Amino acid sequence: MRTADLPEVRSLGLFESMDESNFDALVQAAYLQTFPAQLDLIAEGDPADFLHVVIEGCVELYARANGRESTMGMVRPVGTFILAAVLKDAVYLMSARTCQKSKVLLIPVEDVRRAFRADEAFARAIVLELAGCYRAVVKEHKDIKLRTAIERLANRLIRYHRDQGETGRVELPYDKRTMASLLGMTPENLSRAFNTLKPYGVDVDGTTIRLNDMKALNGLAKPNHLIDDRTT
Amino acid sequence: MRTADLPEVRSLGLFESMDESNFDALVQAAYLQTFPAQLDLIAEGDPADFLHVVIEGCVELYARANGRESTMGMVRPVGTFILAAVLKDAVYLMSARTCQKSKVLLIPVEDVRRAFRADEAFARAIVLELAGCYRAVVKEHKDIKLRTAIERLANRLIRYHRDQGETGRVELPYDKRTMASLLGMTPENLSRAFNTLKPYGVDVDGTTIRLNDMKALNGLAKPNHLIDDRTT
DNA sequence: TCCGACGCTTGATAAATATCAAGGATAGCC
DNA sequence: GGCTATCCTTGATATTTATCAAGCGTCGGA
Numbered sequence: 173m174r175t176a177d178l179p180e181v182r183s184l185g186l187f188e189s190m191d192e193s194n195f196d197a198l199v200q201a202a203y204l205q206t207f208p209a210q211l212d213l214i215a216e217g218d219p220a221d222f223l224h225v226v227i228e229g230c231v232e233l234y235a236r237a238n239g240r241e242s243t244m245g246m247v248r249p250v251g252t253f254i255l256a257a258v259l260k261d262a263v264y265l266m267s268a269r270t271c272q273k274s275k276v277l278l279i280p281v282e283d284v285r286r287a288f289r290a291d292e293a294f295a296r297a298i299v300l301e302l303a304g305c306y307r308a309v310v311k312e313h314k315d316i317k318l319r320t321a322i323e324r325l326a327n328r329l330i331r332y333h334r335d336q337g338e339t340g341r342v343e344l345p346y347d348k349r350t351m352a353s354l355l356g357m358t359p360e361n362l363s364r365a366f367n368t369l370k371p372y373g374v375d376v377d378g379t380t381i382r383l384n385d386m387k388a389l390n391g392l393a394k395p396n397h398l399i400d401d402r403t404t
Numbered sequence: 405m406r407t408a409d410l411p412e413v414r415s416l417g418l419f420e421s422m423d424e425s426n427f428d429a430l431v432q433a434a435y436l437q438t439f440p441a442q443l444d445l446i447a448e449g450d451p452a453d454f455l456h457v458v459i460e461g462c463v464e465l466y467a468r469a470n471g472r473e474s475t476m477g478m479v480r481p482v483g484t485f486i487l488a489a490v491l492k493d494a495v496y497l498m499s500a501r502t503c504q505k506s507k508v509l510l511i512p513v514e515d516v517r518r519a520f521r522a523d524e525a526f527a528r529a530i531v532l533e534l535a536g537c538y539r540a541v542v543k544e545h546k547d548i549k550l551r552t553a554i555e556r557l558a559n560r561l562i563r564y565h566r567d568q569g570e571t572g573r574v575e576l577p578y579d580k581r582t583m584a585s586l587l588g589m590t591p592e593n594l595s596r597a598f599n600t601l602k603p604y605g606v607d608v609d610g611t612t613i614r615l616n617d618m619k620a621l622n623g624l625a626k627p628n629h630l631i632d633d634r635t636t
Numbered sequence: 637t638c639c640g641a642c643g644c645t646t647g648a649t650a651a652a653t654a655t656c657a658a659g660g661a662t663a664g665c666c
Numbered sequence: 667g668g669c670t671a672t673c674c675t676t677g678a679t680a681t682t683t684a685t686c687a688a689g690c691g692t693c694g695g696a
Contacts, residue, residue, distance in 0.1 A: 216630055237550040237628050244545065256535040256542075262636050265542050288531075295527055299520075302531065303488040306538040310488075310497050313476065313545050317588055318469040321683070348644065356549055358684060363645050378644095396469050398448055404494050553653070580674065590654060595675050610662095610674095 177204050177227075181277060184250045186225065186301060189293035198294075201283040206275045213268045213276065220257040220264060222278040225250065229274025232350070233266045243353035245312070246271070246346065255302050258284055271346065307404075314399050321357045325365045326393035328355060329374065331400050333383055344379040409436050413509060416482045418457065418533060421525035430526075433515040438507045445500045445508065452489040452496060454510040457482065461506025464582065465498045475585035477544070478503070478578065487534050490516055503578065539636075546631050553589045557597045558625035560587060561606065563632050565615055576611040 178199065181187060187195055204227065207213065213224065216235055224231070231247045244266050247253050257264050258281045270276075288295050315324055328351075332342045344351055352362035366376045372392055373385025383389060397404065410431065413419060419427055436459065439445065445456065448467055456463070463479045476498050479485050489496050490513050502508075520527050547556055560583075564574045576583055584594040598608045604624055605617025615621060629636065 235546045235550065235630075237546065237631060238555065238626050240550050242546075242549040244542070244549070256538045259531055259535045260539070260636075262539070263630070265539060265546070265630055289524070289528075292521070295531075296521075299491055299527075299531055299534065302534055302538065303491045306488045306534065306541065307492070307494070307497060309538065309541045309545055310476070313541055313548070314467045314469065314474075314497070316545070316548060317474040317476070318467065318472050323470065359644070360646085360685080361683060364683090367645095394470050398467075398495070398497055399469060404492075591674070592655080592676085593653060596653090599675095 180227070181225075184225070186250070186252065186297045187294070189297060190287070190291050191293070194287055194291040194294065198279060198283055198287045202277055202279040204275065204277050206273065207270045209270055209272050209274075211270045213270065214254065214264050216264050216267045218264050220254060220260075220262060220281055222280055223252060223258045223284045224254060224268070225252050225277040225279070227275040227277055229276075230271040231268050231274060231276070232271050233268050234353075235266050241353075242356070243350055245308070246354065252301055252305075255298070255305060259288075259298075259302070271350070308402070311399050316356050318399075321355065321361055322365050322368050323393055324355045324357075325362065326369060326372070326374075326389055327395050327400055329369075329381060329383065330386075330389065330393055330395050331402075333386075340383055342381040342383060344381065347379070412459070413457075416457070418482070418484070418529045419526070421529060422519070422523050423525070426519055426523040426526065430511060430515055430519045434509055434511040436507065436509050438505065439502045441502050441504050441506075443502045445502065446486065446496050448496050448499045450496050452486060452492075452494060452513055454512055455484060455490045455516045456486060456500070457484050457509040457511070459507040459509055461508075462503040463500050463506060463508070464503050465500050466585075467498050473585075474588070475582055477540070478586070484533055484537075487530070487537060491520075491530075491534070503582070540634070543631050548588050550631075553587065553593055554597050554600050555625055556587045556589075557594065558601060558604070558606075558621055559627050559632055561601075561613060561615065562618075562621065562625055562627050563634075565618075572615055574613040574615060576613065579611070 181199065181204070182195065187198075190198070207229075213231065226247045226249050228249055231253065232243055233245045233247065233253060234241060234243045247268075253268055254264050254266070256262075261281070284298075288298055315327070319327070329342055332345065333339075336342060346354070348362055349359050352359045355362065357365070366374065369389070369392075372388040373383060374389065375382040375384060413431065413436070414427065419430075422430070439461075445463065458479045458481050460481055463485065464475055465477045465479065465485060466473060466475045479500075485500055486496050486498070488494075493513070516530075520530055547559070551559070561574055564577065568574060578586070580594055581591045584591045587594065589597070598606065601621070601624075604620040605615060606621065607614040607616060
C-alpha cells in the first residue's frame with residue numbers, strides 16, 4: 173500500500189485502536205486497490221482469500237440460485253464484506269461487484285487472523301463489525317418476512333429521507349433496477365409500488381423522490397426501529 | 405449453577421478451550437435453568453441482559469411487525485442466541501420462546517464481556533459462533549429471496565432427510581404451523597405445497613414424510629450447498 | 637442530427653401466495 | 667364413549683407479485 177494512504181486507513185474504526193506495530197504488520201501485507209465500476213471482485217463459492225474493506229465508492233453484494241439473481245446488500249465506506257467467511261476460513265456465500273469506481277483495501281486472510289490473535293483492540297473491533305453485519309442481515313430478513321413490497325419501499329424511502337437530512341426530498345442512492353432487487357421485487361413492481369404510494373404524497377421524478385405527506389407515509393409504512401435503524 | 409452440571413457445560417465448544425480460572429469465574433455468575441414449553445424467554449426491543457445457551461430442548465426465535473409474526477429460526481443444543489446483541493450492548497432484534505421443556509444457560513452480559521477480554525480462546529470461540537450465526541441468516545435470506553415456497557419446502561425436506569441419515573423417511577422436527585412460518589408461508593400454503601410435491605414422490609403422513617423419488621425431488625429443488633449446508 | 641441502446645414505465649395476463657370459511661382428523665379429558 | 671379443543675386440510679376467492687410484450691424517454695455515439 174502507498175504510504176500516502178496510510179493515515180486515511182489508520183483512522184478507520186476497525187484499525188484506530190490497534191497497536192502501532194500490529195497495524196504496520198497488517199498494512200505491510202495489504203493492498204489498496206482502485207477498481208472500475210461493474211467489476212466482479214469475488215464470486216460466491218470461492219474460498220476466502222482477502223478481507224475487503226471499502227474505502228471509497230460502493231460495492232454490491234449479490235447472490236444467484238436457480239437462474240435467479242438478487243442483490244443482498246450494498247457496502248459503502250467504511251464497511252467490510254465477507255468478514256465471516258474470512259474468520260471461519262470458509263467459502264464466500266455472496267458475490268461482490270463494484271457499482272462505481274471504488275477503492276478497496278484487501279487484507280490477506282492469514283494476516284487478518286494473525287492480527288486478530290495478536291491485537292486485542294483489533295479483535296474487539298472485528299467482533300463489533302461482525303455483530304453489526306449480522307444484525308443488519310437479521311433486519312433485512314425481518315423486513316422481507318414481515319412486510320409487503322409496498323411497505324418495504326415506503327420504509328426504505330423514510331430511512332433514506334432521514335439519512336439525507338429530512339428535507340422533503342430523497343435521492344435514490346442506486347438505480348431503480350438495483351433498488352428493486354434490494355427490496356426483493358421486480359423493476360416493474362417497483363414502478364407500480366411508487367404509483368401506489370402516490371396518494372401518500374410520494375412523487376417520483378427520476379431518482380429524485382419528493383415526500384409531501386410524511387404523516388400519511390408513516391401511517392402506511394409503520395416504521396420500526398428494530399428493522400429500519402441501521403446503527404443499533 | 406449446580407456442580408453436577410459443570411462437566412456437561414465445560415465440554416461445550418464455546419467453553420472447552422477456556423482457561424480453567426476464567427471458566428470458573430464465568431460459571432460462577434451463570435444460571436442453568438429449566439423452562440417449561442411455550443415460555444417466553446426474551447422479547448424483541450429489550451436490552452440484552454444474558455447470553456443464552458440452549459443445553460437441552462429447543463428455542464424458537466421469532467419477530468413481530470405490523471401485526472404479523474414470523475418464526476426467524478430455531479436454536480437447538482448446543483447453540484447460543486442473541487450473541488450479537490450481547491456483544492454490541494444493544495437491544496434484542498428477536499423474541500425467543502421455548503418449544504419444549506428446555507434447559508438454558510444464562511450468562512450475564514458483563515461476565516461474557518469480561519471473559520471475552522480475559523480469555524483469548526473464549527474470544528475465538530465466540531467469534532466463530534457469531535460468524536456461524538451470521539452465515540446461517542445470510543443463507544436463510546438467500547433461500548427466501550431466490551426461491552419459491554415450493555422450492556424452499558423441497559430443499560428443507562432434502563436437508564432434514566440428509567440430517568436424519570437418508571432413510572427415505574423424514575420426521576418433521578416441528579409442527580406444520582411452525583414449519584410454515586419458518587419457511588415463510590402460511591399453514592394453508594404449506595399443505596398445498598406438500599400436495600404439489602406429491603408427483604415428486606413426497607408422501608405425507610402427519611409429521612412423517614416419505615421421499616420415494618429423490619431424483620425427481622432433487623431435480624425440482626436444485627439444492628445449493630451455499631444455501632442448504634449448515635456446517636460451512 | 638439521427639440512431640440505437642438502455643432504463644424505466646405501462647398494460648395485459650399469469651402465477652404465486654394469502655385470506656376466509658368450512659370441514660375433518662386426532663388427542664386429551666371428563 | 668363422547669365432548670371439545672387443536673391442528674391440519676380443502677375449497678373458493680382475493681390479493682400480491684411476476685412475466686411478457688410493447689412503448690416511451692433519454693443519452694451518447696456515429
